[in-house]
Amino acid sequence: MSLANSSSKQLDLLASAQKFPTPIIETEIPQFREEFNLSSFMFSHNLAGHPLFEIPRLVELANTILSKGEAGKIACQVGQIPVNLKWSEVPRKKQVLEAIARIEESGSWILLKSAQLDPEYNILLEQIVLELEELTGVPLRKEITWLDAYVFIASPYSITPYHIDHESNFLFQIHGDKDMNLFNPRDRSVLTEKQIEQYYIGQLDSANYTEEKQTKANVYHLTPGKAVHHPVLAPHWVKNGSNVSVSFSINFCMRSFDLQARIYQINHYLRKLGLEPTPPGQSAIKDYAKILALGILSKRQPKNKFELLRSGVKRLNVLEKSAIKLSNLFHR
Numbered sequence: 001m002s003l004a005n006s007s008s009k010q011l012d013l014l015a016s017a018q019k020f021p022t023p024i025i026e027t028e029i030p031q032f033r034e035e036f037n038l039s040s041f042m043f044s045h046n047l048a049g050h051p052l053f054e055i056p057r058l059v060e061l062a063n064t065i066l067s068k069g070e071a072g073k074i075a076c077q078v079g080q081i082p083v084n085l086k087w088s089e090v091p092r093k094k095q096v097l098e099a100i101a102r103i104e105e106s107g108s109w110i111l112l113k114s115a116q117l118d119p120e121y122n123i124l125l126e127q128i129v130l131e132l133e134e135l136t137g138v139p140l141r142k143e144i145t146w147l148d149a150y151v152f153i154a155s156p157y158s159i160t161p162y163h164i165d166h167e168s169n170f171l172f173q174i175h176g177d178k179d180m181n182l183f184n185p186r187d188r189s190v191l192t193e194k195q196i197e198q199y200y201i202g203q204l205d206s207a208n209y210t211e212e213k214q215t216k217a218n219v220y221h222l223t224p225g226k227a228v229h230h231p232v233l234a235p236h237w238v239k240n241g242s243n244v245s246v247s248f249s250i251n252f253c254m255r256s257f258d259l260q261a262r263i264y265q266i267n268h269y270l271r272k273l274g275l276e277p278t279p280p281g282q283s284a285i286k287d288y289a290k291i292l293a294l295g296i297l298s299k300r301q302p303k304n305k306f307e308l309l310r311s312g313v314k315r316l317n318v319l320e321k322s323a324i325k326l327s328n329l330f331h332r
Protein backbone atom coordinates (compact mmCIF):
# COMPACT_ATOMS: atom_id res chain seq x y z
CA MET A 1 0.00 0.00 0.00
CA SER A 2 1.30 3.49 -0.83
CA LEU A 3 0.92 6.28 1.66
CA ALA A 4 -1.58 8.97 0.88
CA ASN A 5 -0.18 12.44 0.34
CA SER A 6 -1.98 13.84 3.37
CA SER A 7 -0.44 16.71 5.25
CA SER A 8 0.22 16.49 8.96
CA LYS A 9 -2.43 19.16 9.58
CA GLN A 10 -5.06 17.22 7.64
CA LEU A 11 -4.29 14.05 9.57
CA ASP A 12 -4.53 15.92 12.87
CA LEU A 13 -8.01 17.05 11.87
CA LEU A 14 -9.00 13.55 10.80
CA ALA A 15 -7.55 12.03 13.97
CA SER A 16 -9.45 14.55 16.05
CA ALA A 17 -12.67 13.71 14.23
CA GLN A 18 -12.09 10.01 14.90
CA LYS A 19 -11.15 10.73 18.54
CA PHE A 20 -7.67 9.21 18.30
CA PRO A 21 -5.25 10.31 21.01
CA THR A 22 -2.50 12.72 20.02
CA PRO A 23 0.21 11.64 20.24
CA ILE A 24 -0.40 7.92 20.01
CA ILE A 25 3.20 6.98 20.82
CA GLU A 26 4.68 8.00 24.18
CA THR A 27 8.45 7.68 24.25
CA GLU A 28 11.78 9.45 24.07
CA ILE A 29 13.02 10.26 20.57
CA PRO A 30 16.66 9.08 21.18
CA GLN A 31 15.46 5.51 21.78
CA PHE A 32 13.83 5.34 18.35
CA ARG A 33 16.68 7.04 16.50
CA GLU A 34 19.38 4.87 18.08
CA GLU A 35 17.64 1.49 17.95
CA PHE A 36 15.23 1.55 14.98
CA ASN A 37 15.73 -1.63 12.92
CA LEU A 38 18.82 -2.49 14.98
CA SER A 39 17.42 -3.73 18.28
CA SER A 40 14.03 -4.59 19.72
CA PHE A 41 12.67 -2.22 22.35
CA MET A 42 9.49 -1.54 24.27
CA PHE A 43 7.63 1.77 24.51
CA SER A 44 4.25 3.14 25.61
CA HIS A 45 1.19 4.19 23.61
CA ASN A 46 -2.30 5.64 24.13
CA LEU A 47 -4.54 3.20 22.21
CA ALA A 48 -5.41 0.90 25.13
CA GLY A 49 -9.15 0.34 25.31
CA HIS A 50 -9.91 2.27 22.11
CA PRO A 51 -13.38 1.43 20.66
CA LEU A 52 -11.87 0.39 17.31
CA PHE A 53 -10.50 -2.71 19.01
CA GLU A 54 -13.59 -3.96 20.81
CA ILE A 55 -14.72 -7.41 19.62
CA PRO A 56 -17.98 -6.26 17.93
CA ARG A 57 -16.03 -3.62 15.96
CA LEU A 58 -13.44 -6.23 14.95
CA VAL A 59 -16.21 -8.51 13.67
CA GLU A 60 -17.34 -5.53 11.60
CA LEU A 61 -13.77 -5.06 10.32
CA ALA A 62 -13.59 -8.72 9.29
CA ASN A 63 -16.91 -8.32 7.46
CA THR A 64 -15.53 -5.26 5.66
CA ILE A 65 -12.45 -7.16 4.52
CA LEU A 66 -14.56 -10.11 3.34
CA SER A 67 -17.07 -7.85 1.56
CA LYS A 68 -14.22 -6.39 -0.51
CA GLY A 69 -13.35 -9.87 -1.80
CA GLU A 70 -10.20 -10.06 0.31
CA ALA A 71 -10.75 -13.37 2.14
CA GLY A 72 -7.03 -14.07 1.71
CA LYS A 73 -6.35 -11.15 4.06
CA ILE A 74 -7.75 -13.16 6.99
CA ALA A 75 -6.08 -16.10 8.71
CA CYS A 76 -7.79 -18.09 11.44
CA GLN A 77 -5.63 -20.64 13.23
CA VAL A 78 -5.94 -23.08 16.08
CA GLY A 79 -4.15 -21.64 19.10
CA GLN A 80 -3.14 -24.70 21.12
CA ILE A 81 0.04 -25.49 19.20
CA PRO A 82 3.73 -25.92 20.14
CA VAL A 83 6.18 -23.06 19.66
CA ASN A 84 8.45 -25.17 17.41
CA LEU A 85 5.70 -26.01 14.92
CA LYS A 86 6.60 -24.91 11.40
CA TRP A 87 4.65 -21.88 10.17
CA SER A 88 3.41 -23.79 7.12
CA GLU A 89 2.08 -26.60 9.33
CA VAL A 90 -0.22 -24.46 11.48
CA PRO A 91 -3.78 -25.86 11.25
CA ARG A 92 -6.58 -23.67 9.87
CA LYS A 93 -10.20 -22.86 10.73
CA LYS A 94 -12.82 -21.60 8.30
CA GLN A 95 -15.41 -19.91 10.50
CA VAL A 96 -13.58 -16.63 10.97
CA LEU A 97 -16.45 -14.47 12.19
CA GLU A 98 -17.63 -17.11 14.64
CA ALA A 99 -14.09 -17.59 15.93
CA ILE A 100 -13.78 -13.85 16.61
CA ALA A 101 -17.16 -13.64 18.32
CA ARG A 102 -16.30 -16.69 20.48
CA ILE A 103 -12.64 -15.79 20.95
CA GLU A 104 -12.66 -16.41 24.72
CA GLU A 105 -13.42 -20.10 24.19
CA SER A 106 -12.48 -20.92 20.59
CA GLY A 107 -8.80 -21.61 21.32
CA SER A 108 -7.84 -19.67 18.21
CA TRP A 109 -5.93 -16.71 17.02
CA ILE A 110 -7.15 -14.59 14.13
CA LEU A 111 -5.09 -12.31 11.94
CA LEU A 112 -6.88 -9.53 10.06
CA LYS A 113 -4.53 -8.11 7.42
CA SER A 114 -5.01 -4.82 5.57
CA ALA A 115 -7.15 -3.32 8.32
CA GLN A 116 -6.70 -0.04 6.43
CA LEU A 117 -9.37 -1.23 3.98
CA ASP A 118 -11.69 0.24 6.62
CA PRO A 119 -11.33 4.06 6.51
CA GLU A 120 -11.10 4.50 10.29
CA TYR A 121 -8.17 2.10 10.58
CA ASN A 122 -6.53 3.77 7.58
CA ILE A 123 -6.58 7.13 9.36
CA LEU A 124 -5.04 5.50 12.42
CA LEU A 125 -2.34 3.84 10.30
CA GLU A 126 -1.35 7.10 8.65
CA GLN A 127 -1.22 8.97 11.95
CA ILE A 128 1.12 6.34 13.42
CA VAL A 129 3.40 6.41 10.37
CA LEU A 130 3.69 10.20 10.64
CA GLU A 131 4.63 9.87 14.31
CA LEU A 132 7.16 7.14 13.55
CA GLU A 133 8.73 9.29 10.86
CA GLU A 134 9.28 12.08 13.38
CA LEU A 135 10.52 9.76 16.12
CA THR A 136 12.99 7.80 13.96
CA GLY A 137 14.25 10.73 11.93
CA VAL A 138 13.86 8.52 8.84
CA PRO A 139 11.79 9.77 5.83
CA LEU A 140 9.60 6.68 6.03
CA ARG A 141 7.04 7.81 3.46
CA LYS A 142 9.83 7.91 0.88
CA GLU A 143 11.49 4.69 2.01
CA ILE A 144 8.43 2.46 2.52
CA THR A 145 7.71 0.18 -0.45
CA TRP A 146 4.83 -1.76 1.14
CA LEU A 147 2.69 -0.88 4.14
CA ASP A 148 0.03 -2.81 6.01
CA ALA A 149 -1.89 -2.78 9.29
CA TYR A 150 -2.73 -6.04 11.04
CA VAL A 151 -5.04 -6.80 13.94
CA PHE A 152 -4.22 -9.91 16.00
CA ILE A 153 -7.03 -11.38 18.09
CA ALA A 154 -6.07 -14.35 20.24
CA SER A 155 -7.60 -16.70 22.78
CA PRO A 156 -6.03 -17.14 26.22
CA TYR A 157 -2.72 -19.05 26.20
CA SER A 158 -2.62 -19.37 22.39
CA ILE A 159 0.81 -19.44 20.75
CA THR A 160 2.17 -17.81 17.62
CA PRO A 161 5.06 -20.08 16.54
CA TYR A 162 8.67 -19.02 15.98
CA HIS A 163 9.31 -17.30 12.64
CA ILE A 164 10.95 -14.33 10.92
CA ASP A 165 9.54 -11.51 8.78
CA HIS A 166 10.97 -9.20 6.15
CA GLU A 167 8.94 -6.28 7.44
CA SER A 168 9.88 -3.78 10.10
CA ASN A 169 7.18 -4.00 12.75
CA PHE A 170 5.63 -1.99 15.58
CA LEU A 171 3.19 -4.01 17.71
CA PHE A 172 0.72 -2.18 19.97
CA GLN A 173 -0.96 -4.18 22.75
CA ILE A 174 -4.58 -3.07 23.17
CA HIS A 175 -6.35 -5.71 25.30
CA GLY A 176 -5.03 -8.57 27.42
CA ASP A 177 -1.39 -9.47 27.82
CA LYS A 178 1.22 -11.56 26.03
CA ASP A 179 4.88 -12.46 26.23
CA MET A 180 6.78 -11.47 23.11
CA ASN A 181 10.02 -13.42 22.69
CA LEU A 182 12.33 -11.52 20.34
CA PHE A 183 15.83 -12.54 19.22
CA ASN A 184 18.72 -10.57 17.76
CA PRO A 185 18.54 -10.86 13.93
CA ARG A 186 22.32 -10.30 13.67
CA ASP A 187 23.24 -13.18 15.99
CA ARG A 188 24.28 -15.94 13.57
CA SER A 189 24.10 -18.56 16.34
CA VAL A 190 20.35 -17.84 16.34
CA LEU A 191 19.72 -17.10 12.66
CA THR A 192 22.23 -18.28 10.06
CA GLU A 193 23.02 -16.74 6.68
CA LYS A 194 21.72 -19.91 5.02
CA GLN A 195 18.38 -19.69 6.84
CA ILE A 196 17.94 -16.08 5.73
CA GLU A 197 18.76 -17.04 2.14
CA GLN A 198 16.21 -19.84 2.27
CA TYR A 199 13.59 -17.49 3.67
CA TYR A 200 14.06 -15.03 0.84
CA ILE A 201 13.68 -17.65 -1.87
CA GLY A 202 10.32 -18.64 -0.37
CA GLN A 203 10.96 -21.08 2.50
CA LEU A 204 9.06 -19.01 5.04
CA ASP A 205 9.63 -21.49 7.88
CA SER A 206 13.40 -21.68 7.41
CA ALA A 207 14.15 -20.33 10.90
CA ASN A 208 14.31 -23.13 13.49
CA TYR A 209 13.47 -22.82 17.16
CA THR A 210 15.44 -24.77 19.76
CA GLU A 211 15.27 -24.61 23.54
CA GLU A 212 18.98 -23.74 23.58
CA LYS A 213 18.22 -20.51 21.73
CA GLN A 214 15.60 -19.42 24.25
CA THR A 215 18.25 -18.14 26.66
CA LYS A 216 19.09 -15.50 24.04
CA ALA A 217 15.55 -14.16 23.77
CA ASN A 218 14.52 -10.72 24.94
CA VAL A 219 11.13 -11.37 26.56
CA TYR A 220 8.75 -8.42 26.63
CA HIS A 221 5.64 -8.70 28.78
CA LEU A 222 3.12 -6.63 26.84
CA THR A 223 0.10 -5.21 28.63
CA PRO A 224 -2.46 -2.65 27.37
CA GLY A 225 -0.64 0.59 26.64
CA LYS A 226 2.69 -1.12 25.88
CA ALA A 227 4.24 -1.74 22.46
CA VAL A 228 7.36 -3.32 21.03
CA HIS A 229 9.50 -2.78 17.94
CA HIS A 230 10.61 -5.79 15.87
CA PRO A 231 13.63 -5.11 13.66
CA VAL A 232 13.67 -6.65 10.18
CA LEU A 233 14.30 -10.45 10.32
CA ALA A 234 14.18 -10.58 14.13
CA PRO A 235 13.09 -14.15 15.04
CA HIS A 236 10.15 -14.16 17.42
CA TRP A 237 7.38 -16.20 18.99
CA VAL A 238 4.45 -15.19 21.17
CA LYS A 239 2.46 -16.69 24.03
CA ASN A 240 -0.76 -15.07 25.17
CA GLY A 241 -1.70 -14.62 28.80
CA SER A 242 -4.89 -15.66 30.59
CA ASN A 243 -7.20 -13.20 28.81
CA VAL A 244 -8.25 -12.50 25.23
CA SER A 245 -5.51 -10.51 23.53
CA VAL A 246 -5.96 -7.82 20.88
CA SER A 247 -2.91 -6.22 19.24
CA PHE A 248 -2.50 -3.71 16.42
CA SER A 249 0.56 -4.13 14.22
CA ILE A 250 2.14 -1.70 11.76
CA ASN A 251 4.26 -3.57 9.19
CA PHE A 252 6.29 -2.10 6.36
CA CYS A 253 8.99 -2.98 3.86
CA MET A 254 11.78 -0.49 3.23
CA ARG A 255 13.75 0.01 0.05
CA SER A 256 17.17 -0.65 1.61
CA PHE A 257 16.04 -4.00 3.04
CA ASP A 258 14.34 -4.97 -0.23
CA LEU A 259 17.71 -4.54 -1.94
CA GLN A 260 19.42 -6.51 0.82
CA ALA A 261 16.93 -9.32 0.19
CA ARG A 262 18.19 -9.56 -3.41
CA ILE A 263 21.72 -10.13 -2.13
CA TYR A 264 20.51 -13.01 0.04
CA GLN A 265 18.60 -14.46 -2.91
CA ILE A 266 21.65 -14.46 -5.17
CA ASN A 267 23.70 -15.90 -2.31
CA HIS A 268 21.28 -18.84 -2.12
CA TYR A 269 22.04 -19.78 -5.72
CA LEU A 270 25.78 -19.28 -5.25
CA ARG A 271 25.64 -21.61 -2.24
CA LYS A 272 23.84 -24.21 -4.40
CA LEU A 273 26.85 -24.11 -6.71
CA GLY A 274 29.10 -25.06 -3.79
CA LEU A 275 30.42 -21.55 -3.16
CA GLU A 276 30.62 -19.64 0.13
CA PRO A 277 28.90 -16.35 -0.75
CA THR A 278 29.86 -13.08 0.89
CA PRO A 279 27.13 -11.85 3.29
CA PRO A 280 25.56 -8.43 2.67
CA GLY A 281 27.51 -5.43 3.89
CA GLN A 282 31.00 -6.90 3.51
CA SER A 283 31.70 -5.92 -0.10
CA ALA A 284 29.99 -2.93 -1.71
CA ILE A 285 31.01 -4.08 -5.21
CA LYS A 286 29.66 -7.61 -4.76
CA ASP A 287 26.47 -6.29 -3.17
CA TYR A 288 25.90 -3.92 -6.10
CA ALA A 289 26.47 -6.65 -8.67
CA LYS A 290 24.01 -9.01 -6.96
CA ILE A 291 21.37 -6.31 -6.58
CA LEU A 292 21.77 -5.35 -10.23
CA ALA A 293 21.61 -8.95 -11.47
CA LEU A 294 18.38 -9.79 -9.68
CA GLY A 295 16.95 -6.34 -10.32
CA ILE A 296 17.01 -7.08 -14.06
CA LEU A 297 14.69 -10.04 -13.43
CA SER A 298 12.43 -8.36 -10.89
CA LYS A 299 9.17 -6.63 -11.80
CA ARG A 300 9.55 -2.88 -12.18
CA GLN A 301 6.13 -2.12 -10.71
CA PRO A 302 5.23 -4.91 -8.26
CA LYS A 303 1.53 -5.19 -7.41
CA ASN A 304 1.93 -6.91 -4.05
CA LYS A 305 4.50 -7.94 -1.45
CA PHE A 306 5.22 -11.27 -3.15
CA GLU A 307 6.14 -9.56 -6.42
CA LEU A 308 8.16 -6.96 -4.52
CA LEU A 309 10.31 -9.58 -2.81
CA ARG A 310 10.25 -12.65 -5.03
CA SER A 311 9.36 -11.81 -8.64
CA GLY A 312 13.07 -11.92 -9.55
CA VAL A 313 13.51 -15.29 -7.83
CA LYS A 314 10.47 -16.67 -9.64
CA ARG A 315 11.94 -15.75 -13.03
CA LEU A 316 15.37 -17.02 -12.03
CA ASN A 317 13.82 -20.37 -11.09
CA VAL A 318 12.26 -20.59 -14.55
CA LEU A 319 15.63 -19.89 -16.16
CA GLU A 320 17.31 -22.47 -13.91
CA LYS A 321 14.79 -25.17 -14.86
CA SER A 322 15.14 -24.34 -18.54
CA ALA A 323 18.93 -24.58 -18.29
CA ILE A 324 18.65 -27.99 -16.57
CA LYS A 325 16.35 -29.27 -19.33
CA LEU A 326 18.75 -28.09 -22.03
CA SER A 327 21.67 -29.67 -20.21
CA ASN A 328 19.82 -32.97 -19.97
CA LEU A 329 19.03 -32.88 -23.71
CA PHE A 330 22.68 -32.36 -24.65
CA HIS A 331 23.86 -35.14 -22.37
CA ARG A 332 21.53 -37.82 -23.70
